[in-house]
Amino acid sequence: MTRVRFSKPRPDLDVAPGANLMRALQEADIPVASSCGGDGVCAKCRLRILEGAENLSPESELERDLRERHGLEEDERISCQAQVLGDIRIDASYW
Numbered sequence: 551m552t553r554v555r556f557s558k559p560r561p562d563l564d565v566a567p568g569a570n571l572m573r574a575l576q577e578a579d580i581p582v583a584s585s586c587g588g589d590g591v592c593a594k595c596r597l598r599i600l601e602g603a604e605n606l607s608p609e610s611e612l613e614r615d616l617r618e619r620h621g622l623e624e625d626e627r628i629s630c631q632a633q634v635l636g637d638i639r640i641d642a643s644y645w
């Protein structure tokens with residue numbers, strides 16, 4: 551299992567290696583903003599990766615395009631497009 555930790559007080563979440571980040575959070579009843587349901591269109595599911603960015607799957611061409619069009623910060627990822635491959639620590643502005 552890989553571990554997702556949070557910057558805000560919230561229990562750690564263990565997820566299977568390779569799990570989709572947004573789906574894993576939603577399955578644990580942790581809200582993730584979205585208006586496209588994970589289709590890689592809205593970029594609202596962006597999350598800040600505080601530690602372990604190297605433990606996420608590499609950015610796809612689609613995610614790079616979203617990053618440019620929606621002005622993501624360097625430390626943000628589109629969570630519906632990222633697989634968790636190792637331990638990470640994350641944050642969202644609305645948590």
Ligand code: FES
Nearest residue numbers: 588591592593630
């Ligand atoms: S949920 Fe819309 S791009 Fe991720």
